[in-house]
Amino acid sequence: MDVKGRNRSSAIQSEDEMDLRRGPWTDDEDFTLINYIANHGEGRWNSLARCAGLKRTGKSCRLRWLNYLRPDVRRGNITLEEQLMILELHSRWGNRWSKIAQNLPGRTDNEIKNYWRTRVQKHAKQLKCDVNSKQFKDTMRYLWMPRLVERIQAAAGSTATPTAAATGNGTSSAGSSNSTITTNNYYHLNNNNLDAHTGQMVLPPSGVLGHRDFGGAQVTPSYTPENSSTAASSDSYGAQISPLSDLTDYYNIPVNNNPSQDYYPVGYPEQSLTSPPGYFNNGLDFQAMEQNNNQWTLDGGDTSDNLLNVEDMWFLQQQLHNNNI
DNA sequence: AAGGATATCAACCGCATGGTC
DNA sequence: GGACCATGCGGTTGATATCCT
Known part of the structure; x- marks a missing residue:
């Protein structure tokens, strides 16, 4: 002044x-x-x-x-890769929204903050555990994040062009190379931050995600009939998921009678899923979760922002059982 | 159809920090 | 060195949209 x-x-x-x-x-x-x-x-x-x-x-x-x-602000739905990135970076940096946003080109700290508060914190609340609690962080790390990786991989496998996959040049089909969060980037970001002896989230160094850099092409989730209409009404971002789609949107992936066999990501052997001692412990109120089950499961295909569904309940309970917790 | 509940997100607020005078 | 100012950050609020009963 x-x-x-x-x-x-x-x-x-x-x-x-x-x-x-x-x-x-x-x-x-x-x-x-x-x-x-x-x-x-x-x-x-x-x-x-x-x-x-x-x-x-x-x-x-x-x-x-x-x-x-701002012209380069990227509006619209958070992509699967971005979700993964947010979860990962938040686990590393906490509520450093601007810092996290720096790794998500076009996304603002405000947007990420809102995403976290509305989508992630909500579920911590539903799980009756603090969003900063070990239980919740472990649930993110050992359940949601691997599944996001899996789904990104699945989506990439169905949409990435061989050229994009082979060249790994990082160019975006959307025409903006710096607006693309590649799973390859994600791997580099994370390949040293998970406990090796648990095997969880430790992805193999090559071919882990199907392609060296399939993320170079915008990854387009395979929309299900349930969410395809929303996707169609979405804006131009090919990789975006439905506004109602979220971390659990991929529960629409067809399952067989044993949900556990459907959800093990690549590089994430079934046996390795034995949670570290005390991970899925009594801190998670499964009774309360079951009471909420209607809300958690009746969404059906439109799982919106439900992070867990009935298969997850099953999965988590298996973990408890296997560990005699 | 209506009203309440819930979700979403743009915008504001207070504080911290760094630069300039 | 201190006052002032601009900027940036994280937390919070409020309006609107959407969902549910």
Whole structure:
């Protein structure tokens, strides 16, 4: 703020403050902000707001630009790979949303934060365990994340072009190489962070995910009849999952009579799934989960954001049984 | 169809940090 | 060195949409 501004009377200042708009942005405001930034660049947000004639705080303008108007902001549903990345990075960095967002090109910290709060924390609540508890983290690591990998792999196998897979050049079929989270990247990110002797989430170094870099092509999940309509109505992101699709969306994968045989990811041998001692312990309230089972399972194909379904209940209970917990 | 419950996400708030004068 | 300011970050809120009964 300039000297002149600093010396203004408090009466005038409060008048200005009263004049400031809040709440949702209008199209006109968006247009004004976009135009101004196109001509003058971003930064100096307070003066920008004033010079552009926007009755908004600099903070508000910055937030609007960064989270919504910026041309490279990627809107729409979080892809499977992004989900995986978020889970992984959050397990590593915690609520460092901006840091996590840096690894998800086009995604904003706000979006990731919202995703975490609405999709992930909700299920911690349903499991009656703290989102930061070991039980919940283990459930993520040893159940959801491997299954996400599996589903990404399945999707890639059905959609990745041989060229993309073979070249591994990281170019995106969507035309934006830096907006693609490759599973290859994910592997590099993670290949040293899981306990080797448990075998869990430790993926083989090559061919683990079917292709060296199938992620170079946007991975398109294989939509099921249940979610395909939503997918079709989604925006242009080929790799996106349904707005209602989430970490458990892949439960639509056909199962046989033994759910456990359907869900072991590559590089994730069945025997290795024996949870480390105390992992799936009494901290998970399965009785309560069963009571919620209607909610957890009646969604059917539209598993939306349910992280666990009846097969998972079965799976987890098997783990408890196998470990005599 | 209506009303309540729940989910989602844009936007705001307060605080911390770093730069400049 | 301290005051002030801009920016960035994480937490929270509130409006709206969607789902459920």
